[in-house]
Amino acid sequence: MSDLTLVSRYLKPYRRQFVLAALCAFAEATLELCIPFVMASIVDVGVATGDMGLVLALGARMVALAAVAGALGMGYARFSAQVAMGFGAGLREAEYAHVQDFAFSNLDDFDTSSLVTRMTTDVTVIQNALVMGFRPMLRGPVMLVCGLIIACTMSAKLAVVFFVILPALACALALIVHHVAPLFGSMQHAMDQLNDALQEDLVAIRAIKAYVREGYVAERFEQVNARLANAATRTFRTAVINTPVFTLSMNVASVALLWFGGQMIMAGEMGVGTLTGFMSYVLLIMNSLMMISNVFLLLARAVTSIHRVSEVLREKPAIESPAHGIDHVDTGDVAFRDVSFKYSPTAEKDVLSHVSLHFAPGSTVGVLGATGSGKTSLVQLMARLYDASSGTVEVGGHDVRQYDLAALRDGVGIVLQKNVLFTGTVRDNLRWGNAAATDEELLRACQLACADEFLDRIGGLDADLGHGGGNVSGGQKQRLCIARTLLKHPRVLVFDDSTSACDMATDARIRENLAQLTDVTKVVIAQRVASVMDADQIVVLEDGRVHATGTHEELLQTDDIYRELYESQVGGTAETSAVVSAAGPAAPTGPTAPASTPATTRKEVTDAR
16 A cells, blocks of 8 residues: 555545535636636727726626635635644544554654654644645646646747746756655654654753753754754755746746737737736746646655655554453463563574573562563563563463453553653552542552652642652652552562662562562562562573572572672671571661672673663
8 A cells, every 4th residue: 555545544534625625726726717818808808999888897707706716715725724634633643543552562663753753743744735735736737727728729829938938847847856855854854863852851851950961962952953954954955946947937938928929919910908818827827837846845745754654554563462362361370481582583682582480370579680681571571562582471371462462461560660650640640550440549559559658748649740750759759650550450560670769678668568469470670689589489580591590598509690699789698698588678787789789799780671
């Protein structure tokens, strides 16, 4: 399916207005073509014979024609606006809805800034082409063809001037459009880069101010802004050449017609009124050519935007719900059966390689590993945010690919590594987990996530969180995100380093509260050994493979990586483990490294995908 066909389907709801706009434009052009013919009769007949009654009658006819043409022009403006604005709104809505169906792998193919540009600037370009180009696209050919026919009828000799100039104009137009069309694509790409820089700078404005980097980001923005300005300059510098070319052609045609027409009048072969009317048709014909050239330029830019929009609409979601998929997750049983995974089919190395694990229902599982070991990738497969490249991931005894996506993701709740809150109140954000939750349920979830400790200070459930949750700290944001996920009542609950901004005492209280959920399988990705040492099973990943599994005591005895992490963070040795465990994870026997381990450890303990 061509790009134009793909996009044109969104015009179907406005077919009636589209047809009415076309009829108005066609009728308006036809009436305007009649006016110079009437004017020629006034000069050659009414004025020449001194018949004022005829002059007034023909003048009234001209006024009536102009009035009707004006009314038709207003009708066209109304109907075309309805078509263009409705079409643009429908196209944006379709793009947005389609993006919502994208899997993470689809979103990896598009920059966020590019998607924003495609839904805003590109759709606006298409709208403008429809509003500003539809009328001249209809009027231009009608006025050109009819004007040439009438001009030939009035004087075939003078009409030869048109047939000499028109081919030259057509060649000039073709060259301009051919050269400028690729430049519009470059300009839109520069717009993507500008939006990317602007979005990043505005999101990170607090960090920019904290590091006093305003000058650096201003210089960087100036560079991308200059690239857009240069691309636009190159594009429109070529596009505007059509105006002087057509002005020159119009002036040459006018001089030639006056020269030859004057000679024909002197020879008695033509009347003054006929030449006056003929000159009016010159203006109409040349204006029609100017309209056609502008339409081609508009279409050249619109075609680029149509292609960019079509790329989004044509992108097929990599993950879709199966027909008649399972609509409920019964248990928290999780199994990985020889699972391998890579983000791109062309990647040389797997992110996860031959992973086989089993998490019993209701158990607590800790996942540790160095940066890039595949911890986040592992848990994303459970909610089918990505599909395994090979092997099988099972939840509740069924392959995750057999579930309806909404049911699976309700059954597998993930507190993401990057916490996201939305503009609005605490209540609004918590109800993302359960839109029908009562205030009692919201407060219970906040209590389990230890968010009740600060809720009253910020204004309770009706507290305004600001844009992106900017009115709360990182730790508070994490706890609200945990509460939001708890409201889904999932069978499997995944914490992707979701308490990293909380102090160890709060972390311990959250784990103690979550231990009450005996029917929920809890998977905890953490930086700190203390956060997972009381888990029923601990998984140590290394370079995408399962290095070791077991309890805290078992791994201290059998796994060097886990032992080194424990000793570097807790500050004791394997022999002191029993004492530390008895004291509780919230009261470590030595200093804790919040984000990384000393150089003596084998791996830096941070969390990344």
